Amino acid sequence: MFACIFVPNFPMAAVFRAEPELRARAVAIFEGKPPLEKVFAVNESAGRVGIMPGMTKAQAEFCSELTLRPRSLLQESVAHAVLLDCAQSFSPCVEDAAADTALVDLKGMELLLGSLPEIGRSLFRRAADLGLDANIAVASNPDVAVLAARGFCGVTVIPAGQEAESLGSLPVEVLFAGRGSGEEREGKQKQKEDERRKKSECSLATLERWGIRDLRALAALPEIALSERLGQEGLRLQQLARGAASRTLVLVKAPAVFEEAIELEYPIVLLEPLAFLLNRLLEQVCARLAARALNTQELRLTLALQNLTGIDPQLEIFGIPSESDASQDTFQTRAVQSQWPAQHFISGRQSNFCRTLRLPLPMLDPKLFLKLLQLDLNAHPPGAPIMKIHLAAEPARPRLAQGGLFLPPSPEPEKLELTLARIAGLVGEPRIGSLELQDTYRAEGFRMRRFVSEVAPKINRQKAAEEKSAVAALRLFRPPLRATVTLENGEPARVVCSKKKEVHGNVLWKAGPWRSSGDWWQREAWARDEWDIALQNADSVALYRLVHDLLGGSWFLEGTYD
Amino acid sequence: MSSAVVSTSAAQGRPFVFIEEGTEVCPQPSGAELFEGRPPQRAFSTSVFSTPTSKDARLAGVTPASQLAVRPAPEMVSSGIAAMDALTGGLPRGCLTEICGPASSGRTTLLLAALAAATQRGECCVLVDASDALDPQSAAAAGVELDRLLWVRCGENSSEKSLEQLLRATDLLLESGGFGLITLDLGDLPPQAARRIPLTTWFRFRRAVEHTPTVLLAVERQSIAGSCSSLLIKLGLIKLGDRAGKHSADSKFQTPTHAQLLTGLEITAELVRSRMDRKPVRSAEITFASKTAWAG
Numbered sequence: 001m002f003a004c005i006f007v008p009n010f011p012m013a014a015v016f017r018a019e020p021e022l023r024a025r026a027v028a029i030f031e032g033k034p035p036l037e038k039v040f041a042v043n044e045s046a047g048r049v050g051i052m053p054g055m056t057k058a059q060a061e062f063c064s065e066l067t068l069r070p071r072s073l074l075q076e077s078v079a080h081a082v083l084l085d086c087a088q089s090f091s092p093c094v095e096d097a098a099a100d101t102a103l104v105d106l107k108g109m110e111l112l113l114g115s116l117p118e119i120g121r122s123l124f125r126r127a128a129d130l131g132l133d134a135n136i137a138v139a140s141n142p143d144v145a146v147l148a149a150r151g152f153c154g155v156t157v158i159p160a161g162q163e164a165e166s167l168g169s170l171p172v173e174v175l176f177a178g179r180g181s182g183e184e185r186e187g188k189q190k191q192k193e194d195e196r197r198k199k200s201e202c203s204l205a206t207l208e209r210w211g212i213r214d215l216r217a218l219a220a221l222p223e224i225a226l227s228e229r230l231g232q233e234g235l236r237l238q239q240l241a242r243g244a245a246s247r248t249l250v251l252v253k254a255p256a257v258f259e260e261a262i263e264l265e266y267p268i269v270l271l272e273p274l275a276f277l278l279n280r281l282l283e284q285v286c287a288r289l290a291a292r293a294l295n296t297q298e299l300r301l302t303l304a305l306q307n308l309t310g311i312d313p314q315l316e317i318f319g320i321p322s323e324s325d326a327s328q329d330t331f332q333t334r335a336v337q338s339q340w341p342a343q344h345f346i347s348g349r350q351s352n353f354c355r356t357l358r359l360p361l362p363m364l365d366p367k368l369f370l371k372l373l374q375l376d377l378n379a380h381p382p383g384a385p386i387m388k389i390h391l392a393a394e395p396a397r398p399r400l401a402q403g404g405l406f407l408p409p410s411p412e413p414e415k416l417e418l419t420l421a422r423i424a425g426l427v428g429e430p431r432i433g434s435l436e437l438q439d440t441y442r443a444e445g446f447r448m449r450r451f452v453s454e455v456a457p458k459i460n461r462q463k464a465a466e467e468k469s470a471v472a473a474l475r476l477f478r479p480p481l482r483a484t485v486t487l488e489n490g491e492p493a494r495v496v497c498s499k500k501k502e503v504h505g506n507v508l509w510k511a512g513p514w515r516s517s518g519d520w521w522q523r524e525a526w527a528r529d530e531w532d533i534a535l536q537n538a539d540s541v542a543l544y545r546l547v548h549d550l551l552g553g554s555w556f557l558e559g560t561y562d
Numbered sequence: 563m564s565s566a567v568v569s570t571s572a573a574q575g576r577p578f579v580f581i582e583e584g585t586e587v588c589p590q591p592s593g594a595e596l597f598e599g600r601p602p603q604r605a606f607s608t609s610v611f612s613t614p615t616s617k618d619a620r621l622a623g624v625t626p627a628s629q630l631a632v633r634p635a636p637e638m639v640s641s642g643i644a645a646m647d648a649l650t651g652g653l654p655r656g657c658l659t660e661i662c663g664p665a666s667s668g669r670t671t672l673l674l675a676a677l678a679a680a681t682q683r684g685e686c687c688v689l690v691d692a693s694d695a696l697d698p699q700s701a702a703a704a705g706v707e708l709d710r711l712l713w714v715r716c717g718e719n720s721s722e723k724s725l726e727q728l729l730r731a732t733d734l735l736l737e738s739g740g741f742g743l744i745t746l747d748l749g750d751l752p753p754q755a756a757r758r759i760p761l762t763t764w765f766r767f768r769r770a771v772e773h774t775p776t777v778l779l780a781v782e783r784q785s786i787a788g789s790c791s792s793l794l795i796k797l798g799l800i801k802l803g804d805r806a807g808k809h810s811a812d813s814k815f816q817t818p819t820h821a822q823l824l825t826g827l828e829i830t831a832e833l834v835r836s837r838m839d840r841k842p843v844r845s846a847e848i849t850f851a852s853k854t855a856w857a858g
Contacts, residue, residue: 303830410740412740417736427714427716427718431694432714433713434709435712436708437698469852470849470850471673471704472668473670473704476696478694532824537665560665560668
């Protein structure tokens with residue numbers, strides 16, 4: 001058995017998917033180059049007020065209730081991908097029959113998903129969840145399923161052996177109603193399609209002249225007489241009308257690309273209205289991922305920005321304000337350290353602003369993603385009005401986690417990610433994370449990296465740790481405090497620090513020097529002597545680490561033992 | 563299956579039982595009924611008012627939670643230093659613990675020991691660092707598993723700004739939950755600045771951490787959380803480690819004059835307040851030694 005998912009009035013369905021609030025209004029889609037734009041598709045409400053495909057845009061604009069939208073091939077291609085996702089969520093055996101039609105092989109699915117009507121209803125619901133109002137037909141033959149889906153609304157199940165009776169009432173136009181794939185074709189392919197369309201129109205006109213209005217009448221025509229008049233094409237049409245044509249599906253593997261896009265009529269300036277659109281895109285992407293039982297670990301947001309005049313294009317490429325070189329350094333450092341690297345680039349007349357959200361674990365929560373994107377955009381605003389929004393999700397297998405009663409407490413990854421993003425907004429992105437020590441004796445020989453709650457368990461050294469005595473810790477002054485040191489016999493005898501008033505006096509006790517050096521083969525060579533000193537504070541003795549920079553000759557207070 | 567809502571009439575002081583419509587109630591037979599051989603009553607009614615005598619008998623053994631003699635004690639976890647555990651019983655989960663003392667009194671040593679113990683138990687820990695003072699080398703030497711430690715570095719700008727960042731970050735972390743130990747390092751903050759934290763903030767923290775498996779640990783110069791902290795440990799003056807102290811006098815440890823080294827510290831800890839025991843705590847002191855990282 002085969003199921004066909006057909007989306008009637010596909011360009012309109014693509015628009016309604018992107019803007020669901022338009023469903024209740026009269027809408028027409030126009031295409032063409034100005035000023036020769038013509039109405040390409042209309043919805044039922046627009047048809048009721050007299051708007052017809054083929055009217056000029058100027059004529060359509062006379063209707064005040066009408067909402068006009070330009071045809072968006074981007075939205076249509078996204079809707080087509082959604083249609084394939086819907087089909088793929090039920091079976092891997094899917095044929096991409098047309099831009100608005102997908103066929104699913106249901107062989108063996110009844111044991112898994114229930115009876116055929118149940119499968120049909122499930123397909124209908126899944127398509128609705130993904131934002132498409134589709135007709136579903138289930139039949140023993142792919143072509144019968146396609147014709148039934150094009151001819152009957154809702155869910156139709158045609159039992160085996162009743163194909164001709166079921167299809168009999170359909171008008172002959174369903175045989176010729178087919179939309180090519182949403183992509184714009186060029187050259188020979190376009191010529192072939194034009195020829196096929198002309199042939200179809202010619203055959204339809206002939207059938208109309210004969211008085212053949214429905215498939216029952218076409219199926220009843222004598223075969224030989226039909227082939228004498230319409231040739232092989234006539235016989236093919238009759239086989240289709242009888243539901244007797246048989247073929248195998250041409251299977252496609254839907255690419256694991258999950259992208260959604262919105263082209264805006266007017267540019268968006270504020271982040272709040274952008275959040276509404278992002279929410280819609282995220283929900284659509286997450287619904288598609290959920291339909292394929294996938295999560296995502298990386299979201300890429302690309303905003304096409306309106307070109308601002310007066311900015312040096314060379315600078316705009318790197319997103320650098322043109323004031324000074326210092327800001328250039330700052331930006332580059334930020335881009336390297338940032339977990340969400342920023343990119344600006346110009347494509348055509350618009351400049352694009354890209355943000356990438358990388359997650360430590362696969363997740364699927366549109367609200368969480370929206371919050372994270374909002375926090376990121378607050379920290380890194382696009383800087384120009386937004387014309388187009390494009391969101392792509394990199395699919396990943398859902399994480400498998402085995403819970404346990406006796407596991408130590410650990411934060412939920414979703415909550416943790418949001419908390420980290422919020423704190424990063426407070427203190428700055430590079431100032432939160434976990435530590436990684438570098439293989440060097442240089443001061444500050446560490447780097448910050450992303451904190452992940454799910455760390456592989458290590459060998460339990462708790463017992464060994466309890467047996468060890470505590471290690472005296474050092475508290476660092478960042479940056480180190482410059483000190484004035486009086487030496488006696490080459491050893492510090494008196495220390496004064498202007499930035500820390502309590503560090504003032506004679507050295508009570510000292511230990512050192514502990515000499516170290518490194519990176520002498522690089523520009524950032526260092527060499528230093530470390531002293532541990534005790535100074536009398538107001539009410540106590542405090543221990544400090546005093547450092548003598550052997551290359552620069554300066555003395556610094558690096559920290560205090562605590 | 564029957565369900566009932568037991569309540570007490572405030573006006574008359576008479577207990578009664580509401581039975582939901584259509585539910586079956588099988589009251590437990592009293593000892594007298596069983597003795598007399600009477601069958602247990604079965605009721606199928608919309609509302610039944612039980613008699614005061616039977617109700618009193620049923621609630622006789624129930625004690626209100628507010629009158630419980632022993633409140634459930636919080637779970638205690640190791641602070642990473644055996645002597646400290648012996649003094650305080652460990653660090654209580656779901657409570658605020660304060661460690662205060664002047665500079666060089668061993669606060670950070672204790673803090674890192676607690677972090678090391680928690681991370682080695684497999685828990686995720688946080689250090690909210692008001693003055694960005696953590697030395698990663700010291701943390702690693704103390705045995706902290708750095709993968710499990712989230713370090714929030716406040717204090718890039720002024721102390722006021724860093725304090726604000728610390729409080730907001732702590733709020734977010736407590737709300738997020740799931741951490742075994744959240745430590746607030748206010749050790750370098752001037753007491754005047756630390757005292758600006760309103761007491762309501764500490765109450766909020768205490769309320770947020772209550773009934774969670776998180777230990778909230780604050781390190782500061784002076785106690786600032788008042789009665790919000792369940793455990794208050796005061797660290798005292800330090801002495802230099804024996805070996806270091808004997809360098810100059812003891813010929814056995816004679817070293818070249820140019821290479822005296824600090825080997826360790828002796829830390830004095832005093833338990834000032836503990837809400838873990840019902841009887842008030844009398845101040846108790848211990849002394850423990852710490853050694854420098856290189857000493858092995």
